[in-house]
Amino acid sequence: MSLRLITILTTLWIGLHAQAERANRPNFVVIFTDDQGYGDLSCFGGKHVHTPRIDQMAKEGAKLTSFYVAAPVCTPSRAALMTGCYPTRIDMATGSKFGVLLSGDPKGLNPKEVTIAEVLKSVGYKTAIYGKWHLGDQPEFLPTRQGFDEFFGIPYSHDIHPFHPRQSHFQFPPLALLENETVTEMDPNADYLTKRITEHAVSFIERNKNEPFFLYVPHPIPHKPLHVAPPFMKGVAKEITEKLKLENGTVDYKTRDRLFRQAINEIDWSVGRILDTLKKHGLDDSTMVIFTSDNGPAIGSAGPLKGRKGSTFEGGMREATVIRWPGKIPAGKTNPELMTTMDLLPTFSKLAGAKLPNDRVIDGKDVWPVLTGKASTPHEAFFYHSRTNLNAVRSGNWKLHVNKGKPTQLYNLETDIGEKQNVLKANPDIVRRLQNHLKTFTNDISKNSRPAAFVKNAQPLSK
Numbered sequence: 001m002s003l004r005l006i007t008i009l010t011t012l013w014i015g016l017h018a019q020a021e022r023a024n025r026p027n028f029v030v031i032f033t034d035d036q037g038y039g040d041l042s043c044f045g046g047k048h049v050h051t052p053r054i055d056q057m058a059k060e061g062a063k064l065t066s067f068y069v070a071a072p073v074c075t076p077s078r079a080a081l082m083t084g085c086y087p088t089r090i091d092m093a094t095g096s097k098f099g100v101l102l103s104g105d106p107k108g109l110n111p112k113e114v115t116i117a118e119v120l121k122s123v124g125y126k127t128a129i130y131g132k133w134h135l136g137d138q139p140e141f142l143p144t145r146q147g148f149d150e151f152f153g154i155p156y157s158h159d160i161h162p163f164h165p166r167q168s169h170f171q172f173p174p175l176a177l178l179e180n181e182t183v184t185e186m187d188p189n190a191d192y193l194t195k196r197i198t199e200h201a202v203s204f205i206e207r208n209k210n211e212p213f214f215l216y217v218p219h220p221i222p223h224k225p226l227h228v229a230p231p232f233m234k235g236v237a238k239e240i241t242e243k244l245k246l247e248n249g250t251v252d253y254k255t256r257d258r259l260f261r262q263a264i265n266e267i268d269w270s271v272g273r274i275l276d277t278l279k280k281h282g283l284d285d286s287t288m289v290i291f292t293s294d295n296g297p298a299i300g301s302a303g304p305l306k307g308r309k310g311s312t313f314e315g316g317m318r319e320a321t322v323i324r325w326p327g328k329i330p331a332g333k334t335n336p337e338l339m340t341t342m343d344l345l346p347t348f349s350k351l352a353g354a355k356l357p358n359d360r361v362i363d364g365k366d367v368w369p370v371l372t373g374k375a376s377t378p379h380e381a382f383f384y385h386s387r388t389n390l391n392a393v394r395s396g397n398w399k400l401h402v403n404k405g406k407p408t409q410l411y412n413l414e415t416d417i418g419e420k421q422n423v424l425k426a427n428p429d430i431v432r433r434l435q436n437h438l439k440t441f442t443n444d445i446s447k448n449s450r451p452a453a454f455v456k457n458a459q460p461l462s463k
């Protein structure tokens with residue numbers, strides 16, 4: 001055999017081997033919007049929004065109609081997504097003084113927790129987060145200390161800034177924009193955040209197209225105050241644009257609420273940019289993309305669900321979710337099985353061939369067999385918390401609400417998604433069964449929970 005032939009064959013073998021490796025380790029893209037409701041996508045029935053790209057993604061993939069976050073507000077919901085654990089298990093149900101972490105908060109997600117980014121990094125993934133973190137703004141708590149190679153974005157919600165309507169109460173400092181661990185701007189123009197986050201996401205895919213990656217895009221929008229880039233302001237009533245011009249260094253939250261359709265348009269555009277980039281580089285078949293939100297609506301619509309952001313009724317915690325992986329997840333299906341953001345860590349870990357930490361309890365489950373239609377939900381029960389209060393449990397189609405442990409309402413979610421017909425009195429056996437789930441869970445948390453981390457002399461970030 002000639003040297004040339006050997007070289008050609010070797011190159012071919014390496015190429016095929018790399019391709020096989022690639023197929024074995026899919027890319028993961030998680031697009032996580034902020035305060036978007038169950039009714040805030042066209043494919044989930046929203047008439048007040050227009051989301052052609054996400055609707056197309058649903059046609060090529062699946063709509064998940066019982067997909068939950070583990071808390072109805074930002075910080076605990078994000079802590080659960082990152083770690084696969086209920087917020088109470090990891091002491092992240094609240095910030096140190098408020099329901100979520102604030103600027104210069106001494107508290108953060110414990111660096112000893114193992115995040116999705118760390119699990120995937122352990123098997124060679126490139127990892128990035130572009131958008132809003134909200135799991136601690138002190139240097140010890142930044143995403144770059146939790147397994148992310150790259151970070152561009154803001155440490156917490158963009159309303160934690162000097163223009164907050166209750167500024168005299170909160171006295172928030174200017175909002176920092178970071179690149180990795182460096183503050184590069186203070187009070188960035190929020191009109192351009194979605195656009196800049198999207199540009200980073202596209203660049204990351206292009207730079208890492210030849211190796212497995214995990215891309216996390218937690219958009220700060222449509223959390224109040226709404227902002228969109230100029231191209232998405234086309235067609236907005238003059239009366240609104242004139243008012244926004246008069247902001248004079250403040251932020252007109254109420255007028256900005258009226259940009260909801262535009263804000264969702266821009267998010268839809270952003271999803272389209274990411275999907276187009278995957279397609280352009282031949283990554284469709286090797287990439288799982290999931291679109292969901294961190295909690296129920298503040299401005300938008302929960303569709304048929306009762307409750308909004310902050311509530312443990314369905315509207316606070318059940319999310320309009322779309323997932324797509326051509327050739328792997330059956331296309332055009334609606335999947336009603338109960339799944340949660342906590343399941344992403346074990347599911348990604350399994351698909352990537354990574355090992356889960358075995359020295360701690362992880363609440364999420366591998367839902368790959370559920371996503372492919374081969375199994376029903378692995379969750380016997382799902383628990384709803386507001387702050388540290390355990391308010392409700394769902395098992396099968398039944399949901400029991402409790403007040404300080406005492407049963408108050410029972411709903412059959414299959415026939416009553418809007419939680420309107422309280423059938424508590426007629427179903428004592430079901431109530432007892434669900435109460436047992438609550439008891440078992442409470443006992444388990446009291447035995448198997450882990451502390452958040454605190455730093456001394458916490459300071460707001462500055463340039």
Ligand SMILES: [Ca+2]
Nearest residue numbers: 034035074294
């Ligand atoms: Ca939120």
